[in-house]
Amino acid sequence: MLFHLSGIYCALYFLATLLMIVYKSRVFSCPHSYLGLDLMLLSLMGPLEAARLHLGMKGNLTEAEVPLAASVALTVGIGLLSVYFLLWQTMVLWADWVLSTTLLALHGLEAALQVVVITAFVR
Template structure:
């Protein structure tokens, strides 16, 4: 549960930092407008997926439901792919973006391991 709170706060800081870095890159770097629009749209998709993933993880953990936890783990994979995109594949990657995305991927890997453990515990428990 603590990891979920920490990840929620970290993603909020990551999202705010990405917005500020896109403003910086749009003003000071020769960023092609099509690529800038693509990166911003992917950031909005990333925000939506992350909010959905955190919601399902939160509900699955509080209610000890394996279906919600499984949904959170399934949504974790597209979120991880988008984190890898912001780590390596966007047009201009700043050093701060690289560090923030790498830390986010570390959180995702830890969350995957703990999510699988909790999913197996929730699946084995009997509800009367």
């Protein structure tokens, strides 16, 4: 259930972040090279998130530890990208802060539950 919620939220997160990057480029005077970096990292985050969700669902349904462990590893990488969008992107708006904090909380909950499930599968 949490993977489905995360999939829906991540799709909305990507759309909202993309629209905010466009907004920042139009309204504020930001160097376009920095906004290009933000776009590149956002486009990197999309396939990583899809792979993380796929491996997590596959590991959960087949009760396999390896896909779940790979999903946890991808969660750490995506968490670092979320921290970038929370703290270090070119301009952090209040909406960026709210969206990224919610995403980090959701990923933290998923990672904790995945570790619990992995330990249950190993036993």
